[in-house]
Amino acid sequence: MLPPLRFIHCADLHLDSPFKGIGSGLSSRFTKDVVESTFQAFERIISHAIENKVDFVVMVGDLFDQDGRSLKAQIRLKKGFDTLHKAGIRVFLSHGNHDHTGGSFYPVRYPDNVSIFKEEAVSTIPFYKNGQHVANIQGFSYSRRAVYEEKVVEFERTREDVYHIGLLHGSIATNTDHDVYAPFRISQLNEVGHDYWALGHIHKRQILQEEPPIVYPGNIQGRHHKEDGAKGCYLVDLAETNTTLTFLPTHSVLFQQATFDVSHIQTLGEFHDEVDKWKEENRQVYGPMIFKMKIEGYLEGDEMKEEAVRNLVDVWNEKEEEEEAWLWVQDIVIHSTPSWDREELKQGSHFVADLIRRIDESDEVESMITELTTHKQGRKYVGTFSDEEKKEIVSEAEAYLLKSLLEGERSE
Numbered sequence: 095m096l097p098p099l100r101f102i103h104c105a106d107l108h109l110d111s112p113f114k115g116i117g118s119g120l121s122s123r124f125t126k127d128v129v130e131s132t133f134q135a136f137e138r139i140i141s142h143a144i145e146n147k148v149d150f151v152v153m154v155g156d157l158f159d160q161d162g163r164s165l166k167a168q169i170r171l172k173k174g175f176d177t178l179h180k181a182g183i184r185v186f187l188s189h190g191n192h193d194h195t196g197g198s199f200y201p202v203r204y205p206d207n208v209s210i211f212k213e214e215a216v217s218t219i220p221f222y223k224n225g226q227h228v229a230n231i232q233g234f235s236y237s238r239r240a241v242y243e244e245k246v247v248e249f250e251r252t253r254e255d256v257y258h259i260g261l262l263h264g265s266i267a268t269n270t271d272h273d274v275y276a277p278f279r280i281s282q283l284n285e286v287g288h289d290y291w292a293l294g295h296i297h298k299r300q301i302l303q304e305e306p307p308i309v310y311p312g313n314i315q316g317r318h319h320k321e322d323g324a325k326g327c328y329l330v331d332l333a334e335t336n337t338t339l340t341f342l343p344t345h346s347v348l349f350q351q352a353t354f355d356v357s358h359i360q361t362l363g364e365f366h367d368e369v370d371k372w373k374e375e376n377r378q379v380y381g382p383m384i385f386k387m388k389i390e391g392y393l394e395g396d397e398m399k400e401e402a403v404r405n406l407v408d409v410w411n412e413k414e415e416e417e418e419a420w421l422w423v424q425d426i427v428i429h430s431t432p433s434w435d436r437e438e439l440k441q442g443s444h445f446v447a448d449l450i451r452r453i454d455e456s457d458e459v460e461s462m463i464t465e466l467t468t469h470k471q472g473r474k475y476v477g478t479f480s481d482e483e484k485k486e487i488v489s490e491a492e493a494y495l496l497k498s499l500l501e502g503e504r505s506e
């Protein structure tokens with residue numbers, strides 16, 4: 095009978111992420127917290143590991159954000175490993191596409207409790223608990239920016255009487271949202287027969303299969319609004335009979351959306367107070383937080399002009415300078431419910447009807463977005479757009495046009 099194992103599974107630490115594009119508008123104090131956030135998240139993993147008395151920690155690729163592995167990141171990582179060493183906790187790690195081993199960097203030596211899967215070929219490292227061989231950990235590292243081979247075929251269960259844990263940084267073969275590296279199908283993983291699949295690469299947390307577990311813990315700290323919500327790692331209790339997974343948050347700055355319905359609001363003062371109240375309720379629970387404010391409902395009151403509402407953002411943000419658990423409004427999206435009936439307008443014979451019909455028939459947004467997402471510099475910042483986001487772009491543009499045409503607002 096094998097004793098139960100307890101370990102932490104994390105991936106995609108992206109230590110020392112530069113947070114490009116976040117800085118604009120953010121004061122230096124907040125920028126400091128943001129730039130520090132990936133390190134803070136890593137330190138929380140170390141604390142979780144010690145508090146939960148785990149046997150080991152597995153880190154499945156992209157520990158560093160860049161293949162140049164900043165010295166700062168390497169030294170902070172080493173410091174965390176030293177702390178685990180003192181607590182008698184082992185670390186098994188592999189490198190991914192972002193921190194592949196072919197990059198040029200100043201080498202930093204980690205303490206003896208750290209085992210690295212250095213080769214691109216899958217290899218096995220045994221784990222002993224109280225002198226008993228209880229697990230085989232298997233994994234590999236990227237030796238270059240992109241690995242297109244099916245690494246899953248190299249994993250194998252070498253013996254029946256110990257746990258097998260596979261570290262795989264890659265994506266499901268059918269996933270088209272991300273660069274498909276080291277592709278696998280769930281059926282292939284199951285054929286290998288491992289007890290736990292510790293995945294990395296996809297930053298969204300997801301359990302692909304409960305038993306045996308196939309798990310993406312997601313990244314440990316969000317880096318922009320597409321990586322919103324709580325971020326962290328999994329505490330895994332592996333036993334012969336059953337396995338339990340507990341999510342442990344690690345983020346130190348949260349990216350989040352907050353929606354405000356303004357249909358019942360008449361004045362800027364009322365709106366200001368409502369947001370203030372929301373902030374005080376959320377500050378202690380979630381702060382620090384960078385949030386995208388979504389406004390829904392028709393801007394009805396005389397004072398509730400888009401520009402005036404936008405100007406409030408500066409007022410809120412300035413007040414946050416003194417807060418420990420700050421809440422920063424990074425972006426404001428106004429989804430003002432229109433006062434017109436779209437279907438009715440579309441039936442007409444006037445210019446507006448023509449415009450709406452043309453919007454419905456056109457797929458021009460595709461070509462316009464492609465220009466941006468394939469632009470050498472632009473694509474670094476915008477990434478890809480989901481279908482939902484594309485629809486949102488069209489509907490925002492339509493609302494802007496209709497509002498200008500129907501309400502005679504000046505377009506700038």
Ligand SMILES: [Mn+2]
Pocket residue numbers: 106156192295296297
């Ligand atoms: Mn990654």
